[in-house]
Amino acid sequence: MQVDLLIQARWIIPVEPAGVIHENHSLVVDDGKIINLLDTASAMQKYQPRALETLDQHVLIPGLINCHTHAAMSLLSGIADDLPLMDWLQNHIWPAEQKWVSESFVRDGTDLAIAEMLRGGTTCFNDMYFFPDIAAQQAVEHGIRANIGLIVFDFPTVWAENAEAYLSKALALHERLRHEHLISTSFAPHAPYTVSDEPLRKMLTFADELDSTIHMHVHETRHEVDEQLQKNGQTPLQRLHELGLLTPSFMAVHMTQLSADDIRFYAETGGHIVHCPESNLKLASGFCPVAACLEAGINVALGTDGAASNNDQDMLAEMRVAALLAKGVSGNASAVSAMQALQMATLNGAKALGLDDKIGSLLVGKAADVVAIDLSDVETQPVFNPLAQLVYAASRHQVSDVWVAGKRLLNKRQLTTLDLQDLRQRAAVWQQRLAGF
Numbered sequence: 001m002q003v004d005l006l007i008q009a010r011w012i013i014p015v016e017p018a019g020v021i022h023e024n025h026s027l028v029v030d031d032g033k034i035i036n037l038l039d040t041a042s043a044m045q046k047y048q049p050r051a052l053e054t055l056d057q058h059v060l061i062p063g064l065i066n067c068h069t070h071a072a073m074s075l076l077s078g079i080a081d082d083l084p085l086m087d088w089l090q091n092h093i094w095p096a097e098q099k100w101v102s103e104s105f106v107r108d109g110t111d112l113a114i115a116e117m118l119r120g121g122t123t124c125f126n127d128m129y130f131f132p133d134i135a136a137q138q139a140v141e142h143g144i145r146a147n148i149g150l151i152v153f154d155f156p157t158v159w160a161e162n163a164e165a166y167l168s169k170a171l172a173l174h175e176r177l178r179h180e181h182l183i184s185t186s187f188a189p190h191a192p193y194t195v196s197d198e199p200l201r202k203m204l205t206f207a208d209e210l211d212s213t214i215h216m217h218v219h220e221t222r223h224e225v226d227e228q229l230q231k232n233g234q235t236p237l238q239r240l241h242e243l244g245l246l247t248p249s250f251m252a253v254h255m256t257q258l259s260a261d262d263i264r265f266y267a268e269t270g271g272h273i274v275h276c277p278e279s280n281l282k283l284a285s286g287f288c289p290v291a292a293c294l295e296a297g298i299n300v301a302l303g304t305d306g307a308a309s310n311n312d313q314d315m316l317a318e319m320r321v322a323a324l325l326a327k328g329v330s331g332n333a334s335a336v337s338a339m340q341a342l343q344m345a346t347l348n349g350a351k352a353l354g355l356d357d358k359i360g361s362l363l364v365g366k367a368a369d370v371v372a373i374d375l376s377d378v379e380t381q382p383v384f385n386p387l388a389q390l391v392y393a394a395s396r397h398q399v400s401d402v403w404v405a406g407k408r409l410l411n412k413r414q415l416t417t418l419d420l421q422d423l424r425q426r427a428a429v430w431q432q433r434l435a436g437f
Ligand SMILES: CSC[C@H]1O[C@@H](n2cnc3c(O)ncnc32)[C@H](O)[C@@H]1O
Pocket: 070, 085, 089, 093, 094, 097, 128, 129, 130, 151, 152, 190, 191, 217, 220, 279, 305, 306, 309
């Protein structure tokens, strides 16, 4: 039988079923989808591939899903470091965004982030930023999968002048992107402290009508919770629940401030958590009690956050930090195993985005969003356990090949849809512009 692509790999970790590691198996791809996963000897008998890839020192995994970022902020990496969230945001980032963020900024910044993400094995990103139309356009142009945030604030920014305008732009953009096969959308109200009740209620009506997910920063810092408690006598989570936002369509990003009661209650809502351990550590915001959340049955995905608070878009690193931090925080070396960390970076992200029928694992029938990592480097030898080497030792420089919907976007470390020299030049222009800021 003729097929588009056959990838022979030394190891394949499909993520579903959990815990399985195949050795000397092949992934068979046709028309952008996985059509079989079987031992290589049988695969070679059964299929005549139009393209054959032999990766005999590599581990194959599902594409990593960066479930929370602000891609274009890659152009702001390093402009304000070593500060707590509100100082960083109000005194540095928001003034810079107000002055510099434009369509061309978002185009160049998103391209930079897409290149970094693809070179690090990320095949899908969940974005929340100004000019989301441009982020979507760049994702389509470069062939990466993206969930685009239809942003909502309650004050004027470079994207819209008031809540009404954010919502009408959101609806128009959702309509425009509806038929893009690599693109989905979420409503993305920035945070409980930047959007008041009325626009949240309106947004929820639209989200219900369109059966849309919602993506929001929640309980990021102690300050956020204390300030809202003082103002309204409610925590942000209690307020969002009263407004009806907390459902299985809700992604709460950060969630570093959670009591045992909060965890129990949030688990009952069916909402998802997006854990961003590196950004939380760098801003000293705290940490999400991931082991307890998973134990309570909450789906926890992983994100990098923007490169201005991380300062990279490296999901392999995020996985490792998530596993190590969970062990440290819980005092339990078994908390967040290597397998759980990989699930958080793949299948759990797909579940949070409502895309687990399409991506997140290497099950037959899903899209061929696939990443190969070369474990032959001395740094990852010997390979007693490819999963442990992947999570605890491998670096993103070992990501050799990446496919999205069967299209090869990284070929032996070379990007196929982006030019590094051009990216460097565009980044340099923005660096000069912003230098005096
Ligand atoms: C709605 S556009 C995104 C908006 O969010 C800002 N931002 C980036 N990182 C964080 C964070 O960790 N918490 C809160 N807000 C953040 C970004 O600068 C944009 O203004």
